[in-house]
Amino acid sequence: MGISSTVSRGGTAEPTHGGGPRCCSATCWKISSNSSFNLRSILEKEKLNGINFVDWIRNLRIVHRQEKKEYVLDTPYPNEPQNVAYNSNAYHAYVKHTDDVVDVQYLMLACMNSELQKQYESTNPHDMIVGLRGMFKNQARVYRFNTSKAPFRSKLAEGAPVSPHVIKIIGYIESLQRLGFPLYDHLATDVILQSLPASFEPLIMNYHMNGLKKTLTELHGMLKMAEVSLRKAPGHAEGVKGHWSRNCKKYLEEKKKNGGVASAQGINVFEINLAMRSNDAWGLKIIRRFTRDDVDLRIREWSKG
Incomplete structure (x- = not known):
């Protein structure tokens, strides 16, 4: 016109x-x-x-x-x-x-x-x-396709820094919004959480179980804090990025040398009391999920005299 x-x-x-x-x-x-x-x-x-x-x-x-x-x-x-x-x-x-x-x-x-x-x-x-x-609609369509594909295929490698990864995905999400195809809050959050490695599973579980609602910026900050905590967690080989004891050559060699039992050094002992009556039950919260060889669980029966 x-x-x-x-x-x-x-x-x-x-x-x-x-x-x-x-x-x-x-x-x-x-x-x-x-x-x-x-x-x-x-x-x-x-x-x-x-x-x-x-x-x-x-x-x-x-x-x-x-x-x-x-x-x-x-x-x-x-x-x-x-x-x-x-x-x-x-x-x-x-x-x-x-x-x-x-x-x-x-x-x-x-x-x-x-x-x-x-x-x-x-x-x-x-x-x-x-x-x-x-x-130029075909060009824009290809760009939209590639942009929409990128966040769903992005995966953070175990031990890699979380902040650049999250910033990259947020950039993809904002690009889709500018193209007129926004990912609404819940889906955008799911895309980021689904891209995280297994070490973040306790946080993801806690996020959903407690019904948390965060903006993408707040989620980014929360994941950075969680990353710091993960690096300080027992079983995380000190000074080695993303390195857990179950993957540590020194740990595995020591375990093999001791007939399949690792040294007791650094082992945390947890005592868990389970009550039969619901009014005696404790409120338990999932803090971290363990994988095979992370925990040696021993259970014995106990009853009140």
């Missing part, structure tokens, strides 16, 4: 689009030159050429979000208010919108190759975005 309306200011009619001068790069880069924090240089690096639409539209939104003009990309071109005074709020909002349209349109055109410039020279930003999405 072309734009050829005029806006009257002080008795002078100024063409908004169509009737104005043809866009050129020199003119476009002068727009908003007084911005205190000009991000437009990120669009100058690589013009839209047909194969970089996803990256280009993301950078475009970053720039206009900083300039508070992103709404122009998502809002149809406004109709001029009827039967209102030129000094009314409604008319001022209309004038601001049309001014922002000019700025955004010229910048978009300046950051396209010449073929696309010719095609969209008289098109407003909102209609331009709709047209470009239709033109």
